[in-house]
Amino acid sequence: MLTGKASELPMADERGKLPGGDSYVDDDCGPSSFFVQADEMNELLGRLLPKIELLHARLKEYLCANTPTPWTPPQITNEEDREFDKSRQILDIYQEQPHLLDPHLERLVQPTMQHLREVMATLYENEGDGRGALVEQCMVTFRPFMGFLYHLTKVRGHKTIIKFFPHEVADMEPVLFCLESITHKANDPEFWEGRYVLLLWLSLLSMIPFDLQTVDSGTETGGTPLVERILNLGKTYLYAVSKEYEGAALLLMRVITRKDTAGTYLSDFVTWAAAEVHASRDVFKQRGMLLALCTIYKGGRRELLLPTLDHVLPCCNLVEEPFAQNNALLRKLLIKLTQRAGLTFMKPRAAKWRYDRGNRSLESNLGGTSALAPVNDICDTEDDDDDIDVPESMDTIVGILLNGLRDKDTIVRWSSAKGIGRIMNRLPHDLGQDIVQSIISLLEEDVLPGPGGQGYDLSQVSDSTWHGSCLALAELARRGLLLPLRLEEVVPWILLALKFDQRRGAHSIGAHVRDAACYVCWSFARAYAAEIIQPFVDALAKALVVVSLCDREVNIRRAASAAFQENVGRQGLFPHGIDIVTAADYFAVGNRTSSFLEIAVSIARFPEYHSHICDHVANVSLVHWDPNVRELAASTLAKLTPINTTYMSQTVLPALITRTTSDELAVRHGSLLAIGEICLAWYAAAIRPSDTGKLNGTVPWRAQENSGIVTSLSAVIATYPARYLDGFGGELTRFGCCKLIARLAEAQWPESVGSEFIKSSWKIAITSLAAREESVQVAAAAAVGSLNSLHHMDDSTLRLLIGGLSPEKDKHRRRGYALALGDLMGFVLSTNATAIIKGLTAAVAVHPDKALNDAESRRNAVQSLSMVCTHLDSQLPMAISPDMFETIREALFNGLQDYSTDSRGDVGSWVRQACMRAFQSIVMLLTNPALDEVRTAYLPEQAKVTFIGELCKQSVEKIDRMREVAGQTLLFLLWEVPGFEFEGMALLRERLPRNAEMSWSSAAESYPTMIPLLTIPQFRIQMLSGLVVSIGGLSESLVRHSSTSFVQFVNNLPDMSSPSSSDMTLGDLFDALLQVFRQYHRQDRVSMCILETLDLLFGCGAIARCGDAALYETLFTLVKQEVFKSKDVKKLLAGIKVFCGFVSLSAENGPAVAAIRQRALSQLVMYLAHPYPKVRRAVAEQLYLALASNTEDQFGDDDMEADDDVVGDDEAASAEDILLSTDWDLPVSQLKDTRDRLKILVLG
Amino acid sequence: MGLLTVLKKLKQKEKEIRLLILGLDNAGKTTILKRINGEDISSISPTLGFNIKTLAYNGYKLNIWDVGGQKSIRSYWRNYFEQTDGLVWVVDSADRPDRFADCKLELHGLLTEERLSGASLLIFANKQDLPGALSSEEIAELLDLKTIQTHHWQIVGCSAVTGENLLKGMDWVVTDISKRIYMLD
Ligand SMILES: Nc1nc2c(ncn2[C@@H]2O[C@H](COP(=O)(O)OP(=O)(O)O)[C@@H](O)[C@H]2O)c(=O)[nH]1
């Protein structure tokens, strides 16, 4: 009866969970909530374990044999190796939630261990000279099993796994024997997992409650006592480079803290190890020794260890030594040892003076659930503080730990903080208070008075020290060691730490400090009774709320949210706690945008939090180093404005206005953004219809009390110095200005304040159009649009913009101007529509000079064309004639043919995409009933069909994104636009039903659906021209999916139509293909792909099936022309494949076909002397294959008459020989003869 | 390591409870352990060494250590003290009268152990199903439980054979432990 299985207690009842922080660690946050692969894992083990049985059988056979015969332990096969890999991969899934494995651990560990121990027992029974070698041999088979066990310890922790190891007395000696037998190879990297597992096992066995001497079978024979053998092993492995040192430390602790061994071995070992730490400068040695000491002081009995402390205390001081300063792990171990030394000095107790909240769990607060109470209350008979004897060394220990709080490495600070918490519990009150004071002093270090003597300036403090100090305070608070008296002093620091953020160049640091501050707040919630925390609730609640919603980092938002939730759960004091916990939970605060814009805004509706949230967003988020956070903050302020316009306009806004002239870019940028947002929101709130439906009516700018704001704000832009706009960060400032201008214009900013505002705004907006950053251009264009609505653009500016579109102008300017023209509306647009459209349509055209081409300009021009139409709306017929409109359609159609590429790839796709969108908006525009009369004039039937055909084409092209846009546009036009009809629509609708749930970007899904659309004659040519590009493309999966669907489609096409039906035939397909081929003749982007498509069609037999000599003739000529004198190897190779396709045609089909076949052969033979060796090699190979398959056909068909064939058997055979045996890499001059010979053989 | 990690670890830690079952030999320790684990109790032989069982209980994970109680072994009990949250002391309520003195002595000895100082103490007055069994009150008297002031304690009369009151006792000890939120580590 060894160990038990984890099972649900059969009689267990259901009980509620403890509240507080539940969702933060809930099991369901991860991939699954239980061990999904349990059965799979069992099966895996079931397949693997017989290997050990086999080993055991062979071993026994060997041992029983009278004459020694060589034996081999079974090897692990590759297949088994893969199964072991698989088992590790499964376990790795649970790395984050390893407790899910718990109910299955027994089944994972015990069978394996059982198998291992049986073999080990056999090995041990037969112990004798040279039998150690047997162990070594068995290890080969053991290895992956031990690796599996190790992996379990890695995922779930050795403490948990070890509980399932066997631990009978009888196991002790076999395990020890086996480990000893492989120890001469202690550094063999092959088997460290096994050694680690055996060490762990031995450490568990060393817990048996019997005198080890009685277990030791070697005592009588005078061998080394068992204890010493274990000790030696432990010492050896303490030095190990791999994880064995951890197992060894555990083993040593177990074996020398036993009742029967401690007296003899403990003190000696500690002395020895301490000396080693001092003497050695070998990191591995020190690491092992220190870990062993830490483990011993943790697990051993205090009374026994107390006398040894003198030896280890000097070690603790080593933390300052240079060798330790370079090694965080050593420092961490030294800190741990210091902590353990401190704990050994002092008797365990809970500090009498600590703060005790009384009813400490919510469960009992809520009325308790247990039927039984303890019979007694603990009555402390402990000594009073005065009687506590604190050794002098404690000063040193505490000093080292306090210093560890400032360590540069997080792990060291954590260890120090924990150490301080644990030790302080055992110290008297006064000493405890001194330590708290010291921690507070650490926070005060390097704090400067804030600007103007207000608050503090934390720019000089060490973030590490603040992190460590907060951790320590949290650890103390949790344990009730931070007395309520201290809170008044500590809380203000924690409030600062919650928002700790130190600027470092372009970014900032401090997230770890904020996280630790959240930990402190969380600990407060657990430690104190409500009345203690009451005075600080207000400040803490506000700070936690803003951090949980407005911190940049998701883990900090979540940490703050956890702390807030804990406070609400345990204290119930935080205002609107439940509402906030519901709105701002772990998952909700995961998304930054919605945390700011939705949750923070909704919580700001609670008056208690309103001003704090506004202030934080305006003063912290708005000046954040990350421009995205600043933008988010500005948008948030807009949404906060209507909640309390007075606060926003009278308190926040004036402060922001003064910040617009800050020399700090971030401050300037943020304030410009925010001011515009706030003003527009303020305006909107003021004129919003009241509940009675009447306009509130008072535009704030007219109110006397706001004249100060209006005046100063009007002046901001006008007085902006050039260095702000054109110096460092100028683009960002311009972005801010443009946003501000746009918002103010939208808010009907008064012109009367002086033309200065209008003039300067126009100037900045127009000059910013030429910015290099696209986002700035977009903002500038929007500003132009809004300004134009407030105050018409003058003629010269308009001419400037239109003129600036021409190709020789700077490309940034062209882009920006094109955008701006699309944002114009109203009078200026309707009176100048023709000029604007002319400019824009010209800008869509691809310029013959590549250097002048700019895809973004073209894309913007397309967008703007559609915007112009949309803005004109029902005025369209007045502003633009149908002829003018035709030029727009042409521009869009041309844009759809834009396949320009540059170093960034297919940049034309941006234009094509914009054109598709533009077509959709034009269609939408024309649904306007006011345009009923003119609809057909502006969008004739043929135009619709052409555009739909283009959409079909784009929907089968190679870029996923394009297929998606095209497909969605198609679906939209087919189903969502009332009254929109065109030829072929019904057939399209059949294929693309409404709500067709299709992933257009997935090639596997879209091609099978789209390719059958080829049957619709209206769109066939266009679709085919798109499809061939995918079929002949480069990306493997795209080619595969498109060709498979295409071949399938082609194979189902009938040879010829029955007279009764108009169904598409194979001939129709080839007609279309020829058309496409002609259309794209010598346009490599498409024509090369057509060659590939032809190859595919030869391959699937479609061309042979068609049997139309005239078609062959045309096709052959086109192909020949296509590759004529081409220098493109890729194209030549594609052409060669097609020629070979022609060769594969059967001459049986008549003299015309035979003639074409002959011409193809001659073409191929010609290529055998091509200047490129690669071409020669390819053609030789292809030709060989073509000839060989022809010969095969002959043999396969007895009736075939050899005379009919162009090449006779013998000739073919020798031709094949030559093709194969010639080295086609030789210079062409040396190949000419061979080629000529072949010519005769092949062509006769 | 941030707060979220701390919380995750803490949550797991707070859900794990370590119990140590001790008592004189033949008191029924192993039988109780097997019984609450739902195992067969018909063929239990004296414990040679120790048993470890892991079982889920009311959302907690209990690690229960059961160590043999023969006189020669008792001095090794302290091998198993570390991080013990609860001590379950099992008494054979129908034991020979002379053994109760021993029983009391061993129990009170344990209570002075530093490393058990934070543990809750549950006394199972076992074998209540046997005719001559003393009541839990009588056992409490015999063991002088009322003098215990260093530990939360409770005594429950039970029978490992019938299963009576085992759950009541386990319930108490788990609840008592879970109420402690300060860690005495
Ligand atoms: N009648 C009765 N017998 C019990 C009870 N509990 C245990 N026993 C028996 O007492 C003997 C010793 O039990 P065991 O669990 O091995 O005691 P341990 O030495 O404390 O582990 C066994 O024969 C059990 O069947 C009980 O509640 N009632």
Ligand SMILES: [Mg+2]
């Ligand atoms: Mg037992």
